[in-house]
Amino acid sequence: MPGGSPDTLKALVETAERRSENVFLVGIELKTRSAWDVRDALEELGELATTAGAKVLGSGSQKLESPNPATFVGPGKAAELASQCRDLGVDTVIFDDELSGAQTRNLEEAFGCKILDRTSLILEIFAQRARTREGKLQVELARLQYLLPRLTRFWTHLSRQRGGLGAIGGEGESQLEADRRKTQERIDRIRDELDVVRRQRATQRDGRQRHQWPLASIVGYTNAGKSTLLNALTGAAVLAEDKLFATLDPTTRRLRLPTNQNVLLSDTVGFIRKLPHGLVEAFKATLEEVVEADLLLHVVDVSHPHAEDHVRSVQAVLAEIGAGEKPTLMVFNKIDRLPSRDLVDRWSGLFHKSVAVSAKTGEGFTALFDELGVNLKPVRAEMVLAIPFDQQRLLARLHSVGQVMEERYGDDAVHLRALVPPHLRHEFAAYDVGGTSGQG
DSSP, X not given: OOSSOTTHHHHHXXXXXXXXXXXXXXXXXXXXXXXXXXXXXXXXXXXXXXXXXXXXXXXXXXXXXXXXXXXXXXXXXXXXXXXXXXXXXXXXXXXXXXXXXXXHHHHHHHHSSEEEEHHHHHHHHHHHHOOSHHHHHHHHHHHHHHHGGGGGGGOSOOOEEXXXXXXXXXXXXXXXXXXXXXXXXXXXXXXXXXXXXXHHHHHHHHHHHHTTOOEEEEEEBTTSSHHHHHXXXXXXXXXXXXXXXOOOSOEEEEEEOTTSOEEEEEEOOOBOTTOOHHHHHHXXXXXXXXXXXXXXXXXXXXXXXXXXXXXXXXXXXXXXXTOTTSOEEEEEEXXXXXXXXXXXXXXXXXXXXXXXXXXXXXXXXXXHHXXXXXXXXXXXXXXXXXXXXXXXXXXXXXXXXXEEEEEEEOSSEEEEEEEEOGGGGXXXXXXXXEEEEEEO
16 A cells, blocks of 8 residues: 555545445354343344445354453454355455454454454445535544544554655654544544534524424434434425435424424434444534434334334433433334234333324324424413404414414404414514413
């Protein structure tokens, strides 16, 4: 690999982008592992690999007290699995846990093929799925943060270069030092650009607050049906596939409830077990929508056999970004896949605020709208109005933006009692016959 070329950083990133089609999965079973056993963990890793476009040819595991510092699995197990991979024609071996640079280097020598870990696989998927400039910046930041401590993998020669002033100049930087410096400079530039994104989002939030529109952020495990729910509720055209991380870029849409309340719904990136910390850090600009939300809609695929583990994984990430104590409405999705209501009843008993729905069929949406209306009640003023019959346009306007509580027809006017958003009171002030009172 050439040293000192301007394309060094590009080459490093492109190395991470290359993947092979035929993969083999490896996990270890530790005493400290979560409730998921190694088989289920590898099953999810296989789903991730398939999402990235790979073909899973097999898997293997080993029980260990702790990971081997040199080869993660034991040396004997590594040799056994390497032989199995050669027989299968495997191109890439993917480990379910994060590997150090030294472990990756040693395993590549032992297996004779490309070695990835769970983090690098997830980064690959994120790179494939990012569509907006913001999403691509966030993915690039996470990938560079992941590559920075592993740069020694990419260089077999670390000879010193002379300084630019010949004999007068001292010893130049090693190629590794130069790459680290360039990588860190790019990381700093991306962070600056993402700070601009944060300020833009803050401006957007200020605009929403002026309109008194509450914000609900949809969170949940990846593939729980968040995008399908957003589409069904608001008519948005967000990609909804039966794949992990089908969408990355946040989408915010307005939802008008049956009570004429305007609510903003924001879809967020899906969470996952062992979501790399670097990704959480990189996506903080996006996840600020979660932190700033008035209500979280935690969507759970109740038909999934590991739904409880999914809930715990999401709660762990929410706590990490400072949203663990946010008001939350549990939305138990995909009830159309359940054979009976028994499981839904059990889930509902575990959480005080919950509703069961099918984003696919619309079942349960009435109850969901009711819960949103209760939990996202905006600050509005009650107005007592007498609107003349010849002001039909204003009457229609009131019905479209306010919640009419009472309506009766008099001799020359329609008498109404309605809840009106604060920023729209002036439109009806000329016909206010009873004053206003604040409503929560």
